[in-house]
Amino acid sequence: MDTVKRLELIRRNTEEIITEKELVDSIIKNKQMVVYWGTAPTGKPHAGYFFPMLKIADLLRAGFKVKILLADLHAALDNVKWSILEKRYNYYEKLIPLIIKAVGADTKNLKFVKGSDFQLKPEYMYDVLQMSSYASVHDTHKAASEVVKQGDNPRLSGLIYPIMQAIDEQYLGVDCQLGGSDQRKIMVLARENLPRLGYKERIEIIHPLIPSLLGGGKMSSSNEKGKIDLLDDEKTVEEKIKNAEMIAKDTNNGIMAFLKYVIFTVKSDNKEEFVIQRDKKFGGDIKFNNYEELEIEYKAGKIHPLDIKLAVARELNDLLSIFRKNKKILNKLAKEAYS
Amino acid sequence: MDTVKRLELIRRNTEEIITEKELVDSIIKNKQMVVYWGTAPTGKPHAGYFFPMLKIADLLRAGFKVKILLADLHAALDNVKWSILEKRYNYYEKLIPLIIKAVGADTKNLKFVKGSDFQLKPEYMYDVLQMSSYASVHDTHKAASEVVKQGDNPRLSGLIYPIMQAIDEQYLGVDCQLGGSDQRKIMVLARENLPRLGYKERIEIIHPLIPSLLGGGKMSSSNEKGKIDLLDDEKTVEEKIKNAEMIAKDTNNGIMAFLKYVIFTVKSDNKEEFVIQRDKKFGGDIKFNNYEELEIEYKAGKIHPLDIKLAVARELNDLLSIFRKNKKILNKLAKEAYS
Numbered sequence: 001m002d003t004v005k006r007l008e009l010i011r012r013n014t015e016e017i018i019t020e021k022e023l024v025d026s027i028i029k030n031k032q033m034v035v036y037w038g039t040a041p042t043g044k045p046h047a048g049y050f051f052p053m054l055k056i057a058d059l060l061r062a063g064f065k066v067k068i069l070l071a072d073l074h075a076a077l078d079n080v081k082w083s084i085l086e087k088r089y090n091y092y093e094k095l096i097p098l099i100i101k102a103v104g105a106d107t108k109n110l111k112f113v114k115g116s117d118f119q120l121k122p123e124y125m126y127d128v129l130q131m132s133s134y135a136s137v138h139d140t141h142k143a144a145s146e147v148v149k150q151g152d153n154p155r156l157s158g159l160i161y162p163i164m165q166a167i168d169e170q171y172l173g174v175d176c177q178l179g180g181s182d183q184r185k186i187m188v189l190a191r192e193n194l195p196r197l198g199y200k201e202r203i204e205i206i207h208p209l210i211p212s213l214l215g216g217g218k219m220s221s222s223n224e225k226g227k228i229d230l231l232d233d234e235k236t237v238e239e240k241i242k243n244a245e246m247i248a249k250d251t252n253n254g255i256m257a258f259l260k261y262v263i264f265t266v267k268s269d270n271k272e273e274f275v276i277q278r279d280k281k282f283g284g285d286i287k288f289n290n291y292e293e294l295e296i297e298y299k300a301g302k303i304h305p306l307d308i309k310l311a312v313a314r315e316l317n318d319l320l321s322i323f324r325k326n327k328k329i330l331n332k333l334a335k336e337a338y339s
Numbered sequence: 340m341d342t343v344k345r346l347e348l349i350r351r352n353t354e355e356i357i358t359e360k361e362l363v364d365s366i367i368k369n370k371q372m373v374v375y376w377g378t379a380p381t382g383k384p385h386a387g388y389f390f391p392m393l394k395i396a397d398l399l400r401a402g403f404k405v406k407i408l409l410a411d412l413h414a415a416l417d418n419v420k421w422s423i424l425e426k427r428y429n430y431y432e433k434l435i436p437l438i439i440k441a442v443g444a445d446t447k448n449l450k451f452v453k454g455s456d457f458q459l460k461p462e463y464m465y466d467v468l469q470m471s472s473y474a475s476v477h478d479t480h481k482a483a484s485e486v487v488k489q490g491d492n493p494r495l496s497g498l499i500y501p502i503m504q505a506i507d508e509q510y511l512g513v514d515c516q517l518g519g520s521d522q523r524k525i526m527v528l529a530r531e532n533l534p535r536l537g538y539k540e541r542i543e544i545i546h547p548l549i550p551s552l553l554g555g556g557k558m559s560s561s562n563e564k565g566k567i568d569l570l571d572d573e574k575t576v577e578e579k580i581k582n583a584e585m586i587a588k589d590t591n592n593g594i595m596a597f598l599k600y601v602i603f604t605v606k607s608d609n610k611e612e613f614v615i616q617r618d619k620k621f622g623g624d625i626k627f628n629n630y631e632e633l634e635i636e637y638k639a640g641k642i643h644p645l646d647i648k649l650a651v652a653r654e655l656n657d658l659l660s661i662f663r664k665n666k667k668i669l670n671k672l673a674k675e676a677y678s
């Protein structure tokens with residue numbers, strides 16, 4: 001794959017790359033790059049997870065080695081009970097590979113890593129302590145603010161969280177980190193502080209977040225109605241999407257974001273069209289090759305929100321079929337992890 | 340030694356024991372108890388260190404096993420540069436045993452432990468993370484406030500400091516911790532949080548702090564004129580003591596505290612009298628068997644501050660002779676650690 005095509009794939013659907021220059025320099029040198037994406041097994045993964053998995057698929061295709069960090073200790077630092085941690089991990093360990101599979105990524109260069117397998121090593125913790133002596137309470141608090149549930153009386157663990165995420169970049173041996181825009185402040189903290197320990201700063205690839213179906217921020221596992229759980233059944237998915245907030249002509253909502261970042265990415269990768277089924281009396285079916293065309297039509301009021309919703313529900317239900325095939329084991333693990 | 344005598348020795352010159360009941364219960368059971376006293380190799384140890392060493396001597400005589408923790412990592416958490424840490428440790432490692440020797444403790448049941456030798460173990464750090472998820476930013480900040488130099492923009496390390504001190508109680512396998520009253524909030528934090536990890540709370544033996552010679556708080560290595568450095572020569576000691584703040588009839592000063600807690604303790608243990616030398620025309624020499632008698636005379640204006648000062652300087656110079664005998668190596672190590 002040529003340099004331009006690789007850069008295009010890496011940049012697709014991203015919000016920011018820190019820094020573009022470092023990325024371009026590395027790609028031009030044709031360096032085999034290693035990137036990591038981390039997830040802490042806190043709440044139940046929802047449909048928003050398709051999006052980073054698609055970015056991972058992009059990076060794999062662009063020639064990256066990818067490590068997925070299942071950050072069990074980070075979950076405990078973010079208020080998951082220590083006693084239930086391993087159960088949460090077990091659920092994520094089963095579920096995340098299925099999301100990868102659902103988006104059809106080539107997993108030859110993909111590796112899973114468990115946080116506690118390396119984060120408790122003496123040299124790792126020595127570096128955590130070292131970085132904690134350079135980073136201020138104020139800065140770590142700010143860095144964690146969009147990631148860790150801090151409440152009125154935040155726990156100390158929430159401030160150690162971003163420090164460990166920074167040290168992860170070093171100990172995972174990566175060149176880049178991929179993460180949502182909520183991670184941005186932690187990534188910047190990492191770039192500021194790794195050089196103080198004599199380590200190089202890493203390239204940060206930042207993707208936007210899929211908004212909640214009900215508006216008011218990102219899709220989050222703690223908002224049941226605003227998210228599609230990966231284990232939701234067909235009817236539930238249809239109901240939730242039907243009830244999602246979506247004002248005619250206005251693209252600023254979770255459905256349109258999901259359509260743009262997830263469904264059209266899958267469709268385009270599979271060289272398929274996105275089909276909106278309509279009764280002949282309402283104009284009949286319409287097909288789109290890309291999101292931009294659909295957006296123009298929608299903004300012009302030529303497509304009814306409900307028609308888009310039904311098409312999205314159909315596509316999403318397709319994507320979710322893999323979880324339904326593994327329903328028994330997933331439900332068992334989910335029950336153990338979230339009861 | 341009988342129970343009453345043991346309790347008397349343990350309590351001598353303490354400010355508080357948390358809790359008295361737990362201590363008495365353990366002593367009555369005639370349990371062989373283990374206590375630790377920790378010091379982080381930050382500034383240069385000063386004459387105030389004689390006092391906790393005398394308490395350690397008391398505890399050894401009362402049948403305790405004693406561990407002295409040279410908490411190197413804690414020093415780094417309290418703003419000592421990581422690159423100089425080992426040099427600071429080397430200085431303390433040479434110096435502290437000499438202080439013990441100077442006060443004449445029986446060291447058969449005394450052991451030295453280096454913090455980084457056990458604090459980086461996976462199970463230790465797992466517990467640090469665990470406790471950090473129970474303890475709030477607010478509480479750890481408050482706990483550290485009298486121990487760690489925090490400044491306007493405190494580092495995160497200062498909040499990890501008290502958590503590690505709490506976990507030390509568990510991993511040193513002790514029943515009690517001995518510390519100055521500045522440690523009280525950390526000790527209370529430890530007692531609150533160890534049970535959350537399934538560990539027992541420890542007995543805390545708290546001694547008062549020797550005030551600065553110039554007033555305004557404890558004797559501190561960061562206030563050159565307010566402290567006697569253990570390597571100060573005879574003349575310097577005399578000068579500093581002569582210049583110490585001491586108002587006639589007023590016992591509230593560093594000289595009287597040093598006299599009470601250090602010199603009279605040594606004298607009483609050695610069954611010696613404290614002698615104030617005076618010219619015959621000012622009443623001639625006076626001898627005291629205990630501090631209380633001297634205090635009465637002093638409050639009544641019958642002893643001049645300068646006479647006490649000169650006697651204290653003489654006694655202190657005696658205590659410091661051991662460091663002068665080891666001057667060459669101590670000065671070399673000090674130069675490496677503090678240049």
